Amino acid sequence: MSEISRRSILKAGALGAVTILGGAASSRAGAPASTPRAPLFFTAEEAAFIDAAVARLIPADEQWGGAREAGVANYVDLQLAGAWGAGERLYRSGPWVPGTASQGYQLPFTPAELFRKALGAINKELAATPFAKMSAAKQDAYLRHLETSSTDLGGVPSDVFFMHLWELTVEGFFSDPVYGGNRDMLGWRMVGFPGAYASYYELVDQHGVKFDRPPMSLAEDANRHVHMDPNIPAYLLTPSK
Amino acid sequence: MATRLKPVDAVTIGVGLTGSLAALEIAQAGLTVVGLERGAARYTVPDFQSPPIHDELRFAVRKGLMQDNVKEAVTFRNYSDQTALPIRRWASFLPGTGLGGSFVHWNGQSFRFQEADFGYRSHILQRYGQKFLDACGPELTIQDWGVTYAELEPHYDRFEYLLGVCGTAGNIQGKIQPGGNPFEAPRAREYPNPPMKETYFGAIFRKGAGSLGYHPYPQPSSNLSRPYTNPLGLKLQQCVFCGFCERFACEHFAKASPQTTILPVLLKNPNYELRTNCQVLRINLDSTRKKATGVTYVDDAGREFEQPAELVLVTAFPLNNVRMLLLSGIGKPYDPRTGEGVVGRNYCYQTTGGATVFMDENININPFMSSGAPGTMIDDFSGDNFDHSKLGFIGGQYVGSIMTGARPIEFHPTPPGTPAWGQEWKRAVARHYNHTILIQQHGTSTASRLNYLDLDPTYKDAWGQPLLRMTFDFPENDIRMSQHVADKVVDIGRAMGGKIVVRGGTKRPYNTTIYQSTHNAGGAIMGSNPRTSVVNRYLQCWDVPNVFSLGASAFPQNATYNYTVTIGALTYWALEAIKNRYLKAPGPLVQA
Numbered sequence: 022m023s024e025i026s027r028r029s030i031l032k033a034g035a036l037g038a039v040t041i042l043g044g045a046a047s048s049r050a051g052a053p054a055s056t057p058r059a060p061l062f063f064t065a066e067e068a069a070f071i072d073a074a075v076a077r078l079i080p081a082d083e084q085w086g087g088a089r090e091a092g093v094a095n096y097v098d099l100q101l102a103g104a105w106g107a108g109e110r111l112y113r114s115g116p117w118v119p120g121t122a123s124q125g126y127q128l129p130f131t132p133a134e135l136f137r138k139a140l141g142a143i144n145k146e147l148a149a150t151p152f153a154k155m156s157a158a159k160q161d162a163y164l165r166h167l168e169t170s171s172t173d174l175g176g177v178p179s180d181v182f183f184m185h186l187w188e189l190t191v192e193g194f195f196s197d198p199v200y201g202g203n204r205d206m207l208g209w210r211m212v213g214f215p216g217a218y219a220s221y222y223e224l225v226d227q228h229g230v231k232f233d234r235p236p237m238s239l240a241e242d243a244n245r246h247v248h249m250d251p252n253i254p255a256y257l258l259t260p261s262k
Numbered sequence: 263m264a265t266r267l268k269p270v271d272a273v274t275i276g277v278g279l280t281g282s283l284a285a286l287e288i289a290q291a292g293l294t295v296v297g298l299e300r301g302a303a304r305y306t307v308p309d310f311q312s313p314p315i316h317d318e319l320r321f322a323v324r325k326g327l328m329q330d331n332v333k334e335a336v337t338f339r340n341y342s343d344q345t346a347l348p349i350r351r352w353a354s355f356l357p358g359t360g361l362g363g364s365f366v367h368w369n370g371q372s373f374r375f376q377e378a379d380f381g382y383r384s385h386i387l388q389r390y391g392q393k394f395l396d397a398c399g400p401e402l403t404i405q406d407w408g409v410t411y412a413e414l415e416p417h418y419d420r421f422e423y424l425l426g427v428c429g430t431a432g433n434i435q436g437k438i439q440p441g442g443n444p445f446e447a448p449r450a451r452e453y454p455n456p457p458m459k460e461t462y463f464g465a466i467f468r469k470g471a472g473s474l475g476y477h478p479y480p481q482p483s484s485n486l487s488r489p490y491t492n493p494l495g496l497k498l499q500q501c502v503f504c505g506f507c508e509r510f511a512c513e514h515f516a517k518a519s520p521q522t523t524i525l526p527v528l529l530k531n532p533n534y535e536l537r538t539n540c541q542v543l544r545i546n547l548d549s550t551r552k553k554a555t556g557v558t559y560v561d562d563a564g565r566e567f568e569q570p571a572e573l574v575l576v577t578a579f580p581l582n583n584v585r586m587l588l589l590s591g592i593g594k595p596y597d598p599r600t601g602e603g604v605v606g607r608n609y610c611y612q613t614t615g616g617a618t619v620f621m622d623e624n625i626n627i628n629p630f631m632s633s634g635a636p637g638t639m640i641d642d643f644s645g646d647n648f649d650h651s652k653l654g655f656i657g658g659q660y661v662g663s664i665m666t667g668a669r670p671i672e673f674h675p676t677p678p679g680t681p682a683w684g685q686e687w688k689r690a691v692a693r694h695y696n697h698t699i700l701i702q703q704h705g706t707s708t709a710s711r712l713n714y715l716d717l718d719p720t721y722k723d724a725w726g727q728p729l730l731r732m733t734f735d736f737p738e739n740d741i742r743m744s745q746h747v748a749d750k751v752v753d754i755g756r757a758m759g760g761k762i763v764v765r766g767g768t769k770r771p772y773n774t775t776i777y778q779s780t781h782n783a784g785g786a787i788m789g790s791n792p793r794t795s796v797v798n799r800y801l802q803c804w805d806v807p808n809v810f811s812l813g814a815s816a817f818p819q820n821a822t823y824n825y826t827v828t829i830g831a832l833t834y835w836a837l838e839a840i841k842n843r844y845l846k847a848p849g850p851l852v853q854a
Contacts, residue, residue: 026275034284040353069433078683078685079687079688082686082688085692097618107417108332110324110325110328110330111332111351112331112348112351113350113807114721118345119770121339121772123772123775124339124347124349124774125349125353125774125775149707164683168682187682187683192319192323192671195318195674196323197317197318203635207668209670211688211692212670212674212691212695212696213696214630214670217313219312219316219506220500220504221278221504221628221630221631221632225631226459226461229462229625229628230626231626232631239313240311240313
């Protein structure tokens with residue numbers, strides 16, 4: 022499926038500055054993407070691995086920037102530094118017993134702990150030639166090794182770590198830019214997803230219409246509308262009795 | 263030490279669909295009702311408004327509106343000889359929490375069940391015989407509901423008009439209607455509103471399925487096709503096809519929910535009091551164990567209260583209804599070794615799956631222009647709409663093109679053979695995102711003596727109470743059914759013009775890490791025999807007659823369709839009996 026669609030080329034023509042601008046600030050994205058920021062979670066060594074790894078998982082090409090250009094490493098850092106990294110919405114009581122594939126994740130680690138453990142083991146293993154200094158082919162081979170084996174990374178099986186890294190990479194590429202990834206809405210423009218725009222009543226039955234309005238982030242919801250119909254008494258405070 | 267509160271006539275455990283609907287009926291009948299909701303109060307304005315509501319990461323991926331696993335999870339195993347382990351993050355099913363419950367984040371898919379679904383065992387035996395049923399699987403424990411479609415029809419009608427369901431009738435009083443579903447059970451009158459606009463993927467499905475001789479119809483929807491005022495005087499607005507419906511709350515007043523169709527009236531009723539952030543620990547019984555005296559709950563500050571009540575309505579999510587009965591010692595727990603006991607028995611799910619149809623790249627599907635219940639479907643393979651006598655299974659699935667927003671973190675299809683990451687993956691995602699159609703299969707879940715719910719012996723919730731333990735795998739019968747339909751769906755995908763059609767169909771074992779359906783059913787089932795049911799045909803507990811357990815936990819097995827409208831109809835049916843008979847002479851409505 023390596024063919025490059027006509028549509029992609031057209032889009033790249035219109036918006037070709039994306040990969041050149043890379044991480045430069047975008048007035049449209051709403052967030053000052055170029056502001057230098059120290060990682061909140063990752064050490065310098067960890068950050069180097071993540072930045073290089075996501076650039077191979079979703080690489081840049083002649084049409085579209087990849088995960089690096091979309092700021093995915095920044096997204097992952099913010100997620101792991103925050104509530105998600107600390108185990109938000111994760112049932113965390115033991116006993117901790119290995120389960121079947123259909124029982125899902127059963128390790129005692131929060132996402133932050135899992136990344137710290139696994140990255141520590143990886144960077145120790147690769148001390149001689151850090152991942153970020155490898156050739157692209159060697160990087161791909163190493164990522165494939167993580168993906169397809171259960172090598173022990175400080176208590177974290179490598180395939181479990183890879184799956185977490187992959188999920189966060191996809192999230193960082195396609196989630197709203199307010200979370201620090203999907204810079205310039207690169208992921209959305211690549212597939213043609215309009216983002217938070219979200220009102221298509223007049224278009225939904227224009228079957229096959231080419232929708233080329235630029236995507237919109239939560240941060241720039243121009244409508245800022247609140248439904249205030251006096252005839253709809255739907256907002257009621259909890260009665261106090 | 264629990265603080266004892268002033269007694270009330272009735273209490274509901276949960277304020278979602280059944281809790282708000284039942285409370286309104288009872289409050290309007292003049293009784294005092296307290297609604298206890300474990301989650302927070304929330305309203306369309308300001309809680310569901312944009313921009314924050316249109317956030318895939320927060321709501322669809324991180325499950326922002328769902329039960330908090332940190333506090334309460336469910337343990338799971340496929341088979342009873344395994345050790346159940348906690349579902350540490352929701353994936354396969356998504357119980358909601360907070361005012362309005364799962365009826366806030368639902369899609370609005372608004373079907374009735376069919377006539378044969380209610381007398382299911384009798385129907386199967388009459389059409390195919392005992393030998394056939396035994397051959398489908400000796401472990402199958404299908405039952406009749408104890409209520410008929412004809413008895414529920416007026417309640418279906420009433421509930422559909424409450425929601426403002428949009429659709430095209432297929433069968434009005436036995437007369438088949440053009441454009442509707444010719445397989446549907448007879449309805450008294452047309453839907454309250456016309457169907458939604460047809461999406462492009464729906465139109466392509468209509469053409470493909472129609473060319474094969476099937477019977478396409480617009481999916482009935484509680485995303486409104488036009489402004490509507492319901493019988494309570496509450497106004498709903500027209501759905502704008504925003505693409506943020508499933509797993510989201512509606513900002514537009516365009517999806518039927520307790521917030522849009524019930525609560526504004528209920529909260530003004532002087533007989534009603536809502537208490538949110540209240541976790542009910544148990545239903546209290548008197549020394550005879552045959553009468554409930556009320557409930558004990560803990561508020562968000564950790565204070566414990568006893569709320570005395572004459573009538574207790576269990577109105578939580580189906581799984582939590584079963585857990586509440588088990589925690590309270592109401593009904594005999596099911597024992598899979600002996601087949602005795604009832605609470606937890608006949609836990610059922612929904613058999614889903616479907617095909618992915620990759621289209622030509624000059625066809626812009628625009629799948630993000632969508633609602634929660636869009637698209638076009640067929641019932642040719644639903645329930646018992648086709649002859650099973652040579653097929654070796656019972657049950658069926660509806661088939662339809664239903665895409666609910668195509669938000670890209672979760673929707674980025676690639677054809678078989680595409681690498682899982684890297685350059686080729688990225689190009690395939692860019693190529694196929696706007697040119698791919700999903701066809702959904704959605705169908706029956708047959709009860710089995712091997713599948714059940716009980717209390718976990720090891721894992722506890724934040725209040726120190728045992729988690730619910732689920733033991734479940736799809737019966738072989740349901741696998742055969744799903745695989746049979748999967749073949750037909752591939753033909754439809756090709757007829758739609760699919761360049762590549764990836765076959766669907768369910769496989770064993772059931773896996774909790776992949777989203778399938780939030781239609782958990784059974785476990786506190788209704789019936790006519792106290793040895794094989796927890797509640798009678800009016801959803802009244804056989805063992806404790808002043809406790810009624812409402813909702814899909816009462817389904818003896820699950821039918822083809824999304825179940826919300828049937829839950830509503832069954833709630834009205836039970837409440838009619840409570841108002842007209844039980845309140846006049848409290849006691850068993852059916853003699854055991």
